[in-house]
Structure formats: structure tokens, C-alpha cells
Amino acid sequence: MDANGEELAPAVRSILSAARDRTGGEERVSVEARSVPAAFAAAEADGRVPVIAEVKPTSPTTDGRRDDDPVDLARAMVDGGAAALSVLTEPEHFGGSPASLERIRAAVDVPVLRKDFILTEAQLDVVESDVVLLIARFVDDLPALVAAARERGFQPLVEVHTRAELDRATSAGADLIGINNRDLARLEVDLDTFESLAPSVPDDVTLIAESGIASVADVRRMREAGADALLIGSAIMDGDVTANVRRLTSA
Template sequence: MNSKTELAPAVASILEAARERPGGDAPVDVDARSLPDALARAEADGRVPIIAEVKPTSPTADGTRSDDPVELARAMVEGGAAAISVLTEPTHFGGSSESLTRVREAVSVPVLRKDFLVREDQLDVVEADLALLIARFVGDQKSNDSRASQNTSRSDADLEELVVAARERGFQALVEVHDQEELEDALAAGANIIGVNNRDLAKLEVDLETFESVAPHVPDDVTLIAESGVSSPDDVRRMREAGADALLVGSAIMDHGAGDSDVTENTRRLVTATEEDE
């Protein structure tokens, strides 16, 4: 773990569950749809590049949406989403690998697998165009984890190993960071698509200043994504001004509290938040 601060109990339990989850039997071989190309297509048509997230629930959501993930993803694409993110974490986010496979068959935009991956074989559970790797959850755990030292075949990989393993399988790797130290780790691991998570995994609180403070340190050739806490067109403009090439948005589009909220409209509202509207 890179950071000195403790994780929120919900996050510690997510991570514990993730480490117990099995991997796949053999390496997958993905023919990935390019995220940078999809973002460029959105820009070319005047759409703000939004990666809309199918997230049935989360530890911070007000409720659960049980709509068909395929219908949700189609509605997001209809609203102009440049790409889709699908949670595959089952115990805390209501996700599944099957949902991701079905969504990827149903839409033509790139699909991100949103999960808490700590070992290489966990990449082999399901094909996706991108795999999320969270810098904070991978790294120097081998040295301080007794389970890992007892059974080296199941020990956690470090970030660079996972980035390489993801690319070998054809995935694009989206490396998530929360501060400048993690950004340095992501760059050292060779990441070229980086997400800055505005949600602090220690406190589960969101602060859009997180993106604003990390973004200036990101090299220009990196595809930079602002993640979490974007709920209004103003938030979209704020993140774009701070340098976001794309925004990853879940809760504001899923609108968990209002079960039948219109996902297409929720997406369109953010996709059309261009600077000229101000």
C-alpha cells in the first residue's frame, strides 16, 4: 500500500474480498476498442467525452438499481457516452462479469472493467477493452502481507507487472491514482491512461480539488480522466478546465435514489456541458 492513511472500513473489506476472488484459467486475448479513438470521436462531434458507469450500487450510493445492465448501457450510449464502465465487483457494487460481457456485446464503444484487481490471473476472468488498476491497491504488499509470503503463487503483483500483464492480453490499462505520489508510481509503471479519483478511499469523501491538484503534473501525452464526484454540468466544465480529456461518471447518471430516473437524459446533460454554454 502506498499511502500512510488507513482505508475506510468498507474499502478494506472490498479489498479483502477482492484478494480472495479467483482468477481465470488461461490468459485472455482481447481485441480492444481504442479509448483514445473513442474520446477523439466524441470531441469531433462536440460531445464532452463521458465514460458512463453501470454501477448497480456502491458503499456510498443511496439505493440499488436493478435495471438490466444492457438497457442501462444502451441508454448511456444513446445519451452520447463515449465509453462505458461496468462494475464487475459482486459483493459491494452489485456487479458481475456476465454483465460486462453482455454490455460489451450490445454496444460498440469501448468498455472498461471496473474492479479491484490485485493479481495477474484476475485479468483472465472476463474480456474488456480496458482494465482498471488502482495504484493504491497494488504495489508493495508482498513485503507486509503474511498470506502472500506463505503462498507465492497467489501473491499480489506490483503495478508495473499488472500494467504489462494487462497489455500482453490486449487490454488498455487505466491506472487510477489519488495523489502525486501515486501518479509518480503510475508513470513509472508505464501508464499512458491515468484516472485521478476525486474520491478519497480513506474517508470515502469526494473533493474535485483532488483532480485539480494532480492534473498539472500529468504529462501531455497521457490520456487523463477525472473520476468520481462529477454531478452537474458545472462540475464537468470545472474538470475540463483543469485538463480532463474525459470524465468517468457513475452516481449522477445512475441516480440510485430515484429508481426510474432517465439515464439517457442524465448522460446527455453532462455530454452537452460544453464551455460555450456558459
């Protein structure tokens, strides 16, 4: 069960079990982060919808695996107009690695999000990135982990799915919040999740819509509901990533 007392999907239980066993790095990380709000503003000024494109070789909710060089995929996404990138570093269930993130960040000039199931402060010290994902549902002491991330120079993106999690994120001082349309207890997606929570997000927060965004219509729907940016994975990874990003950022 999670912190909310809900039974988790077997895939999520497996991911969390693996995450609890992973250690941190040997040295404390210090990052000079590329600004996410600045990257979003630059995309807007260029007439593009701010999109965080996700380099995701595979996942428990997709079929198959994509074995392209992650750096080639990342560059293709930036060529298509991605304002930032999300890179999976979870190895066992998503095919990611810290080494891939390190290579990608060296190859592009946009902010890079480390997407993983980070549960402890030590797990922050694995690889440099501009942003780190902290999932409110799974973090015991969210204010402490947000503070630890900032002390290292990271921009913490706090992910929420419920009003209670949103309240925890704002109480922890999060100024970059992602509303995940996917319920991690059941792995079901509902875009209504973003629409129901977005009005409660403080105006000074940069708000990102996550999961289930597959079409231009979905992009427009999330933007109209208040999304400053969108995190999109499967809809970009399926096919020509440059063309997919260009299509979705033109919405």
C-alpha cells in the same frame, strides 16, 4: 492499512478483503480492444464531452440499488452520447458481475472498462473488456500488472489520488490515467484533487477525471482543469440515464 500506511474506511477494507479471495479465470484472456483515445476523439469531433458512463447497480457510497437490466442501461447511456462505458464486476459491494460486462460489451460498440479491484495478474483473466482499472494505491507491483494487462490486449487505466501515486503510474508507463477525486481511505470527495494533480500529468497521457462529478458545472470545471474525459457514475444512474448522459456530455 494500505500501501501508504493509511487506515482505510471499513467499506474499503471489506472490498479489498473480498478481492484478495477472488481467483482468476481458467484461461489467459486475449482481447482485441476498442481504442479509448479514438472514442474520445470521435466524441469531441461530434461536439460531445467525452464521458465514460458507469453501469453501477449500487455502491457503498450510494443509497439503494438499481435493478434494471444492465444491457438496457448500457444502451440507454450510449444513446445519450456516452463515449465509453464503465461496468462494475465486483459482486459483493457493487452488485456487478463479469457476466454483465460480457453481455454489455456484446451489445454496444463503444469501449468498455472493467471496473474492479484487480490485485493480481490472474484476476485479469476473468472476462474480456477493452480497458481494465488498476488502482495504484492497492497494486504492489504496478509496472508488472500494467505490462500483464497490455500483453493480453487490454488498455490499462491506472487510477491515482496523490502525487506519489501519479509518479508511480507514470514510472510504470501508464498512458491512460484517472485521477480519483475520492479519497479511498476516508471515502471523501474533493474536486480540488484533480485540479492539484492535473498540471503534473505528462502531455502524452490521456487524463480522466473520476468521482464527484454531478453537474454541468462540475463537468466544465474538470475540463478546464485538463480532463480529456470524465468517468461519471451516480449522477447518471440516478434517474433517466439517457437524459443524464445527454445533459452532461453537452456541457
